[in-house]
Amino acid sequence: MSLIIISADLYESGRAVAEKAAAKLNYRLIDRELLTEAAAHNEVPEAELKRALAENPSLFGMRARPWRRALAVIQKTVLERLLADDAVCHGLGAHLYVVGVSHALKVRVLADAEKEAAVLAEQERIPADKAMKRLEQRKQLRRRWSRSAFGMDETDPGLYDLVIGLSNIDLDEAVQTICDTASYRKFQPMSWSQKCLADLELAARVRTVLLERFPDLKVSADGGTLVVEVRAMKREKRRKAEAIKEMAGRIAGVEYVEVHVVNDIFRQAAESFR
């Protein structure tokens, strides 16, 4: 059995599809309810996790460092849950960080914009054209968020195995199509794809720990071997590399840590002008 990851241009439509698909296949639904548990286990306010999924860091909004950490906590928690198969995941950005896992079927749901606008217009008691405009703004915001958070444009159809437009295909038909596709042998887990997912989970777990001290780093894993890429000035290279090795080496599942220190040219340039 496989994993189904659903992304949607409008949250409500994606959620409706995810709920129905999970119920039909008897799969676990992994959605934003997970944030309560993620917040409690990682000592991050739940509101901060929700906010990190909804907005980009800004001067008057959420600062970059807590935003990055909140996303890392979400990523880690979701990946940990996905290690057990038979799940439908929605609303947690998994389509952007579950990459290269062959048993994860990725679906993009395009909402019926007119229908969603009519619902919004009624809820907010605003004219239909204004509601439509708001929905358009939300979509644009999501697009910018996906680029800032994970360096990918979530509207790119190339990220998905299946794209379904709800304007012409109704909800039940969409769910049936997803369930049928998920049953293809190519989406079944295998040793390699499970290892890929386990590698992503380990990297996310390590990154969450390291982010507390090093705000900007990349982590990848292959088996128990980790590669950590971090920016540092020349004089701090050795100290940073040692600290990372020490911190990461204590995490369960880590056998070997390689640290690549990249010259922090911006800080170096800033210091040379002082």
Next chain:
Amino acid sequence: MDVQLHVLLLDDEPIVGKRLKPALAKIGCEVEVFEDPRLALARIDEKEFDIVVTDIRMDEIDGIQVLERVAAKSPRTKVIMITGYAMMSLAREAMDKGAFDFIAKPFQPNDLRKVIAKAAEALGTPLNVESGEAA
């Protein structure tokens, strides 16, 4: 110990067969090792194996072709693909064409033993991998 599983192992790198054959023999497999895919296919035509373990990237005939031949000739045979060039598209293609499992190189002999044990289970001939003995 009774031989329970007949395994064909195909990899054009001799070290792979040399290393894996004794590891699989320990858990009750009779292993025939091939480095030339043409000879392996000829043997597959002659004998129905329980499990075929094949590399994917080889000269002339690749592992996907081996998989297709085995699937056509003996649907009950479990085919395990091993490769040093694992990619999502290749993994999906192999599974779609009936592979039982797909493993990326490098791996430890025990990783393959575990997959063989899963295949044995699916064939109704469970193995005891932990003790290194056939169950």
